[in-house]
Amino acid sequence: MLVSLNWLRELVDIPVDIETFAKRLTDTGTEVEGIEEPVPLFRGALTAKVDTIEIHPSRQDLFVLGIDASGGRRAVCITAARNLREGDIVPWGPPGSILANGTEITTRDFEGVISEGMVLSAEEIGLPEIADEFGILRLDPGTPPGEDVRKALGLDDAILEISITPNRGDLLSMVGIAREVAAVFPEAALKPLAPVIPPRAESLEAFRGITLDDPDCPYYALGAIDNVQIKPSPVTARVRLLLSGMRPISNVVDATNLVMLLIGQPLHAFDSAGLPDSEITVRSARKGEMILTLDGKTRIFEEADLLITSGGKPIGLAGVMGGEESEISGSTSRVLLESANFQSIRISRTSRKLGLPSEAAYRFARFVDPFKVEPALAIAMDLMVSWGAGVFGGWIASGDPGCATRKVTLSSGLLEKIISTGDLDMATTILRRLGITTADTDPLKRVYEIPSARPDISIEEDLVEEVARIRGYDLIKPALPPVLHSTGDITDRMRAERAVRSTAMARGYSEVITYSFVSPASISALRFPDTDIRSRPVALSNPLSVDISVLRTTLIPGLVQAALKNIRSGWRGPIRMIETGMVFIGKGEEVEEILKMGGCVCPGMDTRSPWGEQAVDDLHSVASDVMAIFASRGKTLKLVPGSEPFGHSGKTARAIVDGYDTGYLLELKPEIESEFELPSAMYLFELDMEPLIRGGNAVFGEVRKYPPVYRDISLIAEEGVCASDILELIRGLAGPFLENVRLFDVYTGKGIPEGKRSLAFSLAYRDPEKTLRDEDVDRTHGRLRELLMEKGIKLR
Amino acid sequence: MGIIAEDVRRIRSVFESELASAGNLDEIQKIRVRFLGRKGEVTSLLKRLGALPPEERPEAGRVLNELRDSMEEDISRKESECEGKEVALRESGEWTDVTLPGRGRPWGAFHPVAQIAQEAIDIFASMGFSVAYGPEVEDDFHNFEGLNIPPHHPARDMQDTFYLENSLLLRTHTSPVEVRSMKKWGAPLRIIVPGKTFRRDSDQTHSPMFHQLEGLLVDENISLAHLMGCLEAFANRIFGRNLAARYRGSYFPFTEPSLEMDVECVVCSGKNPSCRICKGTGWLEISGLGMTHPNVLRAGGIDPTRYNGFAWGMGLDRIAMLKYGLNDLRVFFEGDLTFLNSTGGDR
């Protein structure tokens, strides 16, 4: 909200400088986000009276003005504007003064006539919105000549931009802010605003009455202004509106808006002639009812919307916006002025649903005090009459504003517990400044009367907050909580995530965090069949863009996108990325979240290194990384041949941990690789974090007393037979002394038949009880060779 | 005896001249074998001791042992001399370029937000807070209603929400885990909730996905002072020095009273009016906090007449930006390696 400091000063003393003022308001919860001087460059202009107007001797399109800036100061000014009359008061920029756009005004020769400065338009002052006609800005009659224009127009002001929290609807008005200021600064006295409310009439002339057919409108008042003359409002009123962030429109509309800004009660002016009947009924909408609102849009309603109707037809959307048919126009002769109270949630709902955030709806959604209905109406009608907009035609009302106060108790104990002081006298002093009073003086517990303007204060804790924030939070001395019931646990999940992070980082991976939402295309690019649940991601109902419109069912799209982005922006080296995070699987009404670990590795475009090709990543180096991560949590990961829709059919592995399929490691399908225009192969893995969370215990071996004996075995395998299968076979056949088997060579080429591979293993034999003799090992190893040959394996 | 003495002199003299002319370890080894080996000259003399008259044997034995010991000593000395020379020769003839890049993969890189989360969790764990988790896809009750934000409440405007079908939504804050944890564990309770949160917002300082760290403490007789104590201890640890803190009134539907915490600008300490980080104010907003609203305790099944507590929420991304001096939040989630892996040597 924009708050004019000048206007605020009319309502309350401001006893400190503006910076201190802004800081203390901010500290107490009313954040001053900015302070601005209106049209700061505009300087040096004076008000002046136009004494004479003559046509320029040689230029028919120019006028020579004789102006009087009082105090004997007279000048001649040339203007092309045609809207001036003798006697008008205008802003005059003498030579040396400065326009809003920073231009310095000089003396100018117009074909022999010297113009001493210039008379100014609203635009030159920097306020084009207040212009009501083409030409020079004519100031309000009665403005004394010779005054600084900044002062005369109320531009000698500071505009505070204040952010009001949603619980403080009472601060969406000048009087509300003034009340708060008086509470924050004990030395600041409120200047009372007590409008004289003329007595309510029994009826309005030529108007049948008001019917309230919905409890969400408890109180509705309607005033009449007759013999209406629609004109611009006074210039100073227009400036004030503009500085408060609203556009001036006409005397009637400006009066309603000024009053809303002043006391927070939204008002609506109907052109009486635009009402279908001489009555108003407030009721719920019927489904399908329509209205053309003031912003020129057709609105269709549901039962939940609250309408102002006349003769059975909607004429306005209660608390949100009026209809176009009854809009004030130049021909309006009778204004019916609505001042009513509507229930917050009801208005909030309609305004949010229709996307209609009007100033009125904004205030109603944050609660408007029903006791403002009458004063707002009185002030607005008074203002209209005083501006000559029309004559007072009486007012009527229906309903009841309810209770003016309600009671909330505050105990010394709770105050002490929360803000470390239980001083109820101190509390009472602060609360009184907020307009909250008390009758009794019990030392331990006090009952306070909360005014209806403060619906946010309903429980004891609310009172504690009021006391604490006005007293100042900085008076509380920080201390650690005294009792520790248990130690803090980072949990196994966090330990698992940390193991993944630190192991992967140490192996050269960069940790990434990608969006949990991805594009549908990035998922379909992975070619999941319809039967795969990953093909059907859960969609956002209101995404920001299609690129982030569905929840990821796998970490792969985010990782691939990140890798592509790096490649496309010129990254030439290897890419190793790892991410841990949730994937989301839709299961009927529910969404299952599964914690995964995923990675993406590309050897990169430039793999040259002083160490040659050994540094280049491939499926097997990545396998080692994944195994290391699982080993860091005491888990052994086994790879077996497998498949994934987006995996290379010959280079895809399933990962088995604790006997269960835990995920995959693969090279991206060449078809997709070329679709992405990748410069090299891409390796991807994605595994469940669950086994890592369950794991965590390091596994240690037994210390052996006797040395091992090593033997090698070398054999020829059909291509496609996995080394791990042969290794398992050896394990199964080698007898009890086999301690370990390690594959140390894979060879194809010269000496090996086409379509076959030579595999060589190193076997470690050990007897835990004694030193094995060579001859014992030879016998065992020989037996193994025989058994392998019996299985049809060709040894070398 | 005479013969022995003579032999000793002779052997000694030959040994000395041979050893002096030995140039490398191999030659020295040959000399050792020739004189002191199993069939060496000194060894043969020792074998002849038995042939001497018994009264001469002790003296002769002593002389021979002395001879052997002194020869051993001379050989050892000569050996180490030689060795030193050879090692020196090897060192002076060899060189490697120590500035070559290290072999094997360079270190990767932690993500700044994950790193800050880890540090923050450790700090709060040291104050007795345990990590708690909750779903990222939430229902309206836990994200809003249970936190004292009824439907159509204007406070919902504070958080623009992503909705899914079936009245599910992406959590807009980590606060829903408060109610879930209270229901699960009851009081007393100390939890922190690190995690992803989502709001329909995107600019330089807002990302549709970001990270929060929520905290909740429920116990008997808990005060604002305790909340301030915990958060100031945290701020001082995470930024590595004691920072001034200040508190301002604020509003959150789920706390009462509600506050904002600012700490002294970590970059300029308020001394630079044109500081980019604090915009010259000298203060940085780091957390929203307050005493847990009794309605929220009730929603979590905790009796607010016996227990009270406090809660806070802070943006981990923001703290990472402040700590590492970064100014665009969105780059956090693009996986840009020039940003993430600026220390890696792998470009």
Ligand SMILES: [Zn+2]
């Ligand atoms: Zn700073």
